[in-house]
Amino acid sequence: MENKNNNKKIRSKHLGAQFWKEFSKGIIISNPVFILALGLCPTLAVTSSLDNALGMSAGVIFVLLCSNIIISIIRKATPAAARIPVFIVVIATFVTILSLVFQAYIPPLYESLGIYLALIVVNCIILGRAEVFASKNSVLLSIGDALGIGIGFTLALVIISLLREILGTGSLSVFGFQLFKIPVLSASPMTIFILPPGAFLVIGLLLALFKWLGVIKSE
Amino acid sequence: MASKILSNKIYPIVFLTIIVLISVSLLIYINSITSPIVEAQQEAEIKNMLAGIFADMDDFKYEDEIYIIYQDSEIIGYAFLATGKGYGGKINILVGVDKNFAVEDVVIISNTETPGLGSKITENSFTDQFKGMAAEDIALKKDGGEVDAIAGATISSKAVVEAIRKAMVEKINLLEGD
Numbered sequence: 294m295e296n297k298n299n300n301k302k303i304r305s306k307h308l309g310a311q312f313w314k315e316f317s318k319g320i321i322i323s324n325p326v327f328i329l330a331l332g333l334c335p336t337l338a339v340t341s342s343l344d345n346a347l348g349m350s351a352g353v354i355f356v357l358l359c360s361n362i363i364i365s366i367i368r369k370a371t372p373a374a375a376r377i378p379v380f381i382v383v384i385a386t387f388v389t390i391l392s393l394v395f396q397a398y399i400p401p402l403y404e405s406l407g408i409y410l411a412l413i414v415v416n417c418i419i420l421g422r423a424e425v426f427a428s429k430n431s432v433l434l435s436i437g438d439a440l441g442i443g444i445g446f447t448l449a450l451v452i453i454s455l456l457r458e459i460l461g462t463g464s465l466s467v468f469g470f471q472l473f474k475i476p477v478l479s480a481s482p483m484t485i486f487i488l489p490p491g492a493f494l495v496i497g498l499l500l501a502l503f504k505w506l507g508v509i510k511s512e
Numbered sequence: 513m514a515s516k517i518l519s520n521k522i523y524p525i526v527f528l529t530i531i532v533l534i535s536v537s538l539l540i541y542i543n544s545i546t547s548p549i550v551e552a553q554q555e556a557e558i559k560n561m562l563a564g565i566f567a568d569m570d571d572f573k574y575e576d577e578i579y580i581i582y583q584d585s586e587i588i589g590y591a592f593l594a595t596g597k598g599y600g601g602k603i604n605i606l607v608g609v610d611k612n613f614a615v616e617d618v619v620i621i622s623n624t625e626t627p628g629l630g631s632k633i634t635e636n637s638f639t640d641q642f643k644g645m646a647a648e649d650i651a652l653k654k655d656g657g658e659v660d661a662i663a664g665a666t667i668s669s670k671a672v673v674e675a676i677r678k679a680m681v682e683k684i685n686l687l688e689g690d
Contacts (some may be wrong), residue, residue: 347527371527376526376528379527382528382532382535383531383535386538390539394548397546397547397553
């Protein structure tokens, strides 16, 4: 009896460690944007302001979490031949729910995210996690994976949008509140950073920076 | 038993069908909750825009694609949507006319024209020109009308002008036919 309890304890401790491992890896070691270089299209498109980046991140975390949970639950019943269509139906369902809810309750965010909200369906981060992780692992670990990758995605989007908004407008605001304004820069901001070329510049330089840091670390 | 079901040839089809059915019913349910909210918002938005054109409006009615504007239960004007094909895509315009069919004001609701050039069609310096005009005056100056085109954005300007005139002629015919 005691032995059994002990086993259970060890197992739950083990599970906790595994959960933590899957959760933490998504944030830095396999950050979806900077390390795996996945989901770059929405990243380029929505990082023109911090508000958009946060809205998009919340959407991706919601869809990733829900789809990982469902796909993990049905993983044993899912026939291999039909798995990709099944994944896409599950993901598309949650994306549609999200866009209906955004449209009804947060219309300004819905307007500014535009087509990119619907395009979460084809965000390769989500389909990638379904295929690589959720379809092979338990529900608990899939939740950890979804949260980790989701927070990693958020972190990347926030860093990029902070740089773009500050350089491109000379000020920073969150949900309509202006946090600060840089006197000289806001008078003649580098508008290019708000425009699409600025997205490429910022992401390219950040990718180079992280690659360089990674190389230094591994040496 | 379980492996027998899983290896059945039609199992993938059945499984996918069930998933799609669940998904569709869930979406129908959520849509039934959110669609009234979205409709109410759109109506509030239209009302705001109409109130921006007709300051004296206290009520409006939507009939045959025309908004009929009332003040103290009397018709003070009409508003309707016009759609033009611009340089970058569709331009949606709300046109308000008074009861003698002269333009009260026009509002560019949405456009995808070039930022900084064609997008100037939304500015008051362009839209204010239309105020008080009758349908036959609405044409660019080079086409014998009264409207100044925006420099560098002739296609966008022309699209707006043509759309407004076409919609006005059409709706006025409809209203006079009554």
